[in-house]
Amino acid sequence: MTVHDPALGSQAAFRLSQLDDLEACVVIYLRLWCAGPQGRCAMRSDLTNGLGKSRADLTTKAFAAMVDLLALHRRRPLHHHALNSACLHPDEANFARFVANAASGDREDALWLAMLMVRADLAPQLTAVAADFGLRIRQMLVQRPDQATCLH
Template sequence: MTIHDPSLGSQAITRLSQLDDLEACVVIYLRLWCAGPVGRCAMRSDLANGLGAPRAAMATDAFAAMFSMLTRHPRNPLRHNALQSACLHPDETSFARFVAQAASGDREGALWLALPMVRADLAPQLTAAATDFGLRIRQMLVQRPDTTPYLH
């Protein structure tokens, strides 16, 4: 089930298992990044396993750019749950939806989702980084549909 699933109606997404693979990866990577150097190393390793070292480095750079904008110029701080939590914080759901929207090619829709996250002048840059990151995650999931157990 995805957050775009109309069968959910107005039901809130509250569990990691309710997200599609791309969105779940985004949330897991957000949590890993926020876990500090060890988590970032695990994220880079997982990306390298799925994309190869050069493309993993580009994906990591795109994520780092997004995270930098989100932490240096936030409208509100981006909150997240613990790495092993099956529950989602609403901010995690919004962030995953934003990256998925950007990766889908709907730039305008992604820009609208970026506006509550950062200053308006940074929304296009945030969207560009999200598009880059999201497309690389999508590529990884297509190349490796049986994603690593670490992510699920």
Template sequence: MSAGVSRGGAAVGHLADLPALEASAVHCLRLWSDAPHARARLPEGPTSALLAQICGLCVAYGRRPLVRHDLGCACVGADEACFAHLIASAATGAHEDALMLAALIVRPDLAPALVALSEQFGLALQAAVGSAGTRTLH
């Protein structure tokens, strides 16, 4: 890894190899973080509102800024993988794992709040991915 690359941005996998829920979570994180016009491509309703709450919590109380890859990048960075796994763990009821992952992203006292939001977001995203009939939500 070069000196200019943040560890959180180090590629740890590929979007195509992630389960649909996790790939969609990474895609949504990238859209939310990119620019206001990109946010307009997020699903409307509770999914988008929950993502905004999650990202707001991460920005305000994060241990450090989450590093993201570009929208069109096929790689998944370390921070993105952690975020995606948090969402999937919370949505599937693996709350201890989700709490551990949340504590890596935000202050430990706010980790339970991040897990609760992540569970709601993951379930809403899972429903949206399922109803779209696609591998990921685009």
């Protein structure tokens, strides 16, 4: 059972600073991943600083699986802003909300959002991977807040 927070999702976010820490990390990691090998290396370094090497490996694999599913089975491209942009694209906000919902156990809302991104038959798989990734990021933020920077 999840606790319903009426403030979540009730207001559009237009700036990265309006997101909570988990959602901001998701957006930043998406931007880094899409920036190519150097961005992926920066993401991996940040995860290693926050989680340690072995858990960073698992977290990176979960993120890669999620992005691969989106790349192979997307309904349409997932748009994002440049890495240093303070603005937030609606696709980024929805993707971050999707991961946050999956990580918090709000499976129905996460599945609904997943079906907007991929075919309905792949939505449970995408949601499971997003939950794994989101929980790992949440763990990083809670257990080691001084080391978990998410590069922001």
